[in-house]
């Protein structure tokens with residue numbers, strides 16, 4: 182049976198990486214792209230930064246696996262809580278390997294959860310961009326052993342860095358040391374105890390991308406020659422180090438099957454999430470028959486969820502304490518403190534719907550009778566009317582300066598599932614136009630709304646990824662295929678010679694990428 186190495190790169194922008202590979206700056210990626218089959222992953226509007234990993238790993242859509250961003254609604258309440266590793270209702274793609282007797286090795290895959298019933302070696306939280314939930318491992322003492330031998334990642338959390346040149350240099354240097362250390366650790370595992378399927382990931386492209394994307398290309402509105410002179414191109418530095426790590430790991434893996442994927446990418450950071458609460462408040466006044474005075478009202482700036490978590494907790498401490506606290510407080514604890522501060526339960530109970538703050542997009546939960554404790558909208562026709570009307574209003578919004586539409590696309594839960602089924606996710610996701618700052622929007626019904634976002638980021642997530650698969654014995658590798666998020670898990674099972682679970686919504690498309698190399702071909 183084939184052995185399989187899977188490396189995920191979190192938040193790595195495929196257009197940048199492909200361009201730099203073509204120029205010869207990422208030689209190992211270039212070689213893999215030439216040897217293997219590659220396909221862009223086009224994520225639908227329901228896929229966001231906080232659910233893309235569980236969707237890729239399980240092969241099920243978010244409303245089925247039920248993991249949603251940092252926080253989720255606590256059923257039967259108006260409170261949000263942070264996600265926990267028990268939320269995911271589906272298994273990752275390595276579970277069928279373990280169940281069919283193959284040895285699994287899983288090191289630091291975002292949003293994964295070590296499952297003792299699968300055995301093997303599973304480590305979560307040695308070195309990740311955000312630990313969504315507390316670090317753990319199978320066997321239980323494995324994580325402690327890894328940390329004792331290799332030390333911790335030099336960048337415990339990237340949220341206290343900014344996009345200023347000095348901060349970028351410090352972040353980059355820490356990330357480069359972290360990549361080096363993690364690669365040494367992974368290479369030793371690969372050499373001594375590789376198992377049958379070895380899955381890992383690197384988060385560094387994600388951390389560096391949010392803050393230094395503006396120095397990666399002169400076309401970014403925040404590009405500055407002076408900052409480039411002082412900080413160089415930190416994102417390219419990190420991509421090069423990741424390319425080096427990729428090359429060393431693929432070499433150590435030998436003539437076996439390899440899959441790499443980029444979960445999602447980075448693009449311009451602009452959006453109107455900071456205006457969304459005011460947009461919604463005015464929409465509700467409009468439904469109540471109140472006349473909206475088309476006045477200019479400033480709405481408070483937002484910033485990313487991570488920024489706010491940080492500012493509202495550790496950010497309030499004096500400097501010296503802050504430095505201690507950031508070592509001591511894992512993101513989950515900081516988040517929990519912040520959740521208590523930001524949950525405005527009474528206000529949510531009174532409204533037809535309420536927003537849940539997000540990174541780069543917006544989300545809305547309806548206050549449904551029978552689902553929420555003090556529901557205001559009947560599920561069915563009333564909810565349908567509400568969402569239709571709101572989406573029409575969002576479509577009608579224009580950027581006051583350019584006259585351009587500000588809505589990019591939406592996802593409605595009611596189009597794919599019964600909203601009354603229990604689940605902690607939003608009913609509506611809103612993607613905004615991201616190519617220029619949205620500080621002033623206007624519509625005939627809602628008037629003009631003004632406000633500036635407060636994020637320090639120069640890039641936000643964009644929902645496109647990449648899968649590259651290679652099987653040295655495959656006769657040909659095809660290009661030109663486009664994949665959906667749900668295609669990845671069955672392809673990885675198939676590539677590893679394991680029949681994908683029958684209940685997955687999609688069947689394997691490996692044959693379109695590497696003809697005659699799937700599990701069936703391997704067995705016959």
Ligand SMILES: [Zn+2]
Nearest residue numbers: 310339387388
């Ligand atoms: Zn990070």
Ligand SMILES: [Zn+2]
Nearest residue numbers: 230387391642
């Ligand atoms: Zn991010």
